[in-house]
Amino acid sequence: MKLLSLFLALLLSLNLGCTRKKGVDTSASEPQTNLVIGVLGETMAFDKTTLVAKAGAEITLTFKNTSTVLKHNWVLTQPGKENEVGMQGIKAGEAKQFIPDNPAVLAYTKLVDVKAEDTITFKAPPAGEYPYICTNAGHHTVMKGILITK
Numbered sequence: 001m002k003l004l005s006l007f008l009a010l011l012l013s014l015n016l017g018c019t020r021k022k023g024v025d026t027s028a029s030e031p032q033t034n035l036v037i038g039v040l041g042e043t044m045a046f047d048k049t050t051l052v053a054k055a056g057a058e059i060t061l062t063f064k065n066t067s068t069v070l071k072h073n074w075v076l077t078q079p080g081k082e083n084e085v086g087m088q089g090i091k092a093g094e095a096k097q098f099i100p101d102n103p104a105v106l107a108y109t110k111l112v113d114v115k116a117e118d119t120i121t122f123k124a125p126p127a128g129e130y131p132y133i134c135t136n137a138g139h140h141t142v143m144k145g146i147l148i149t150k
């Protein structure tokens with residue numbers, strides 16, 4: 001009986017711990033106006049899955065494509081539009097840097113060659129959470145993250 005109550009107490013404390021950590025903690029990172037993002041090795045993944053920017057501010061973003069194999073880009077979209085933009089990007093093709101003509105595209109770098117980088121400036125959208133993806137053919141399903149503006 002003593003063991004059971006000990007077990008329950010442990011369970012309760014674990015559960016409380018989980019409750020506290022629930023959700024994305026956006027308070028930890030202060031919003032930035034200078035952002036740098038790279039690629040995770042030779043994978044189809046960015047090295048950061050979240051970026052935090054100051055809402056409405058002029059943002060400078062440098063995308064470093066450290067891959068030695070794959071070209072990548074960084075494309076910011078309206079919430080919920082990342083798959084649409086990604087699919088249209090495939091159709092747009094490399095001639096258009098995989099950037100579709102779609103108003104849901106808020107900002108984008110060029111298609112960055114291997115071991116190269118591109119720096120862009122753009123006005124951060126209003127406070128919210130905006131997906132960013134790589135639109136090189138098919139990458140968007142796995143190569144993505146969220147820009148938090150606040």
Ligand SMILES: [Cu+2]
Nearest residue numbers: 072134136139
């Ligand atoms: Cu990519």
